[in-house]
Amino acid sequence: MTLFAQVVFPLPLDQVFTYAVPEASRDKARPGARVLAPLGPRREKGFIVEVTAEPPGASIKVKPLLEVLDDRPFREERFLEFTRRLAAEFHCSWGELLQASLPPSLTLRTKTSAVLTGLGRERLEAKGLGPRERAVAALLAEAPKGRSPVFLRRKTGGKDVSGLLGRMEKKGLVRVTAAPAPAPRGGGGPDAAGRPVQLGLAFPEAAREAGPLAPVEAALAGGRGGAFLLVGPEEPRRAAVRTLVRQAVGAGGRVLWLFPEVAPTAGLAAEFKEAYGRAAVVFHGRMTEKQKEDAWRALRSGRAGLVAGTRSALFAETGPLRLVVVDGEQDDSYVQAESPGYDARRGAVLRARSEGAVAVLTSSRPTVEAFAEAARAGALIDLGSGPPRDGVTVVEHARDVPLVSAELGRRLRANLARGGSAILFTNRRGYAAQVACAGCGTVPRCPRCDIALVYHKAEGRLVCHYCNEAVEVSRACAACGGGIAVRRGAGTQAVEEELGRLFPGVRTGRFDADAAGDPESRRKLLAEFGRGRVPLLVATRLLVHQPDAPKAGLVAVLRPEAILGFSDYRAGQKTFETVSALLDVRSDESGAEAVIQTAAPAHFSIAAAAAGDFRAFYEGEAAFRRVMGYPPFAHLAEVVLQGRDVRALGRRSRELRALLQGAGPELEVLGPAFAPVARIKDLSRVQFVLKAAERAAIDRALDASLPKIPLRKTVTFSYSPFDGVKPLIF
DNA sequence: AGCACGCCGACT
């Protein structure tokens, strides 16, 4: 009897393919094994997700697998099931998620290399080649060992060279070889990834009275799973998480601890070591392949009690998992935008569910969605709100000139006189000026991205903040030939310039993506600021993401209401979160002060951030979302279609709209409309917003229509970590 | 994603 393997590939295809299992591979072909399979004209690596005796429908012609690469599945079956669910929920590629779950040594890479043949060399010298062929041949003539297609593409102007190489190979001008690339070897420096050691700590089963943590502790102690949102001020929250971690590890379970990308990873690793012995393995995006491989080895050795990392650590092999912690639940970095797009917060709940573990999402200022859903599901653990934030002055200031209000100027002056230092935050880099034609009002736009260019005075250029393409400021308007006028704005450069005028002789620094490009100059600037040599610092939010971000005796937040202008239903949440994070940069010393300078002092998101009052923010935001029918009071999904050809894009959009509307009356379809940024790097973007009372209606419509639209597409969902978590204990 | 196929303008 023939067996059939269902295979998924790490390609942006949400499709399962069926192959015949060769007799010789019957024993090895099991779910979770990696395979080599013919896919169209190529051989692709993939993953078996199921083996059946059931032959597929007659419409598909089954090919045999070329090879089964593993004797044993690389992960347990329940991990496969977890990734299947995650892929299904986010309508992303299952194969790509599995690929992301592999240690570097198991990801199959092929190294493609093109070499010039004798005939190719002859023809190059005889000038018998086309211009692109000649460019490629000339590069290959210099490289007897061959060059990769990626190298050739970069050197010949960015256009795809694979087709060209194929034709040249057919003509005998080049030889293209594909050899497996060597896997990275582990065993780098000693302790490169924080080598795990068995925890030697004792965990006495201390008798504790029933506190707010009781439901979580009961689930942990009873060996059951569940999902909770733990909300409260930082200190008690940390203490609570520590208690839970110790309880889980004490019972012999493993802990997976996710933290935001912005967190100070180096410090965190040290902290884990201190608190939990040396049993932590840390993963983060800045690690080299070798370090990652070492970390995987440490995990495979089975001695690590704790696995910590940024969102991709969601896929780490932990062993018997008991607890998943998501720290800083409100943080955007849990969302992966690029394919495979998923949300690690929801992923944490799904993974906990698949392993019967407990998921604890935790934050001082959680997302409205998580807070509302957790409360509704009875999953909210509330540790209270802590003392209000004081010493924050909200100054109403609606004008751009001057950028620094009289009130803020006074406080800065007094602060400098005391020998203190200050940080001023603004949300634009560059000069952020209004650049427009004085005659017709035309605003210069990026030719590739359809977005207004930002004036950078220091370099005298207009810069596109999407593709970073810079254009010299031209004197004449492209539309009418009139003169271009520059009105000053509120970007970092403009603020720094104004500080220079207000406080001549005082050194100022600028911390944004332009000024503090490389890590070295960043460290230098922050060190100077820390020593008081540069007492005034103008920064964007980027500063908060720094590992050793300094604190200041005076923090000023300029124009936070600009965030409210984004066309995003989460704008209020973003404003509250950003202002709160910026205010946290204020030092803990008594007398430290903060100023919010805004045109919208009464907006609840700004007022609540000033007061450090999450509840006040939540009430205001929830009321708004209820009235507007936004999450958590409805389900939303956003589909973005991208294409180079606007006409094809329009046609596909109309097809998609028809398909979505056919899905049923319970689904509201908004669009197609051009996305807020209609073009990025010459890729046009069209978006739909889908709205429904039940998530299932959205899923049904997407499942039925997306596979029929052959375009690059991304789907983002309204965030709902606790969706369908009922019963709460699973 | 890659890769082939097939259609169109621009050159030996």
Added chain:
DNA sequence: GTCGGCGTGCTC
């Protein structure tokens, strides 16, 4: 004529 760019469709 035919080369090479580019849009379209398919992969068990």
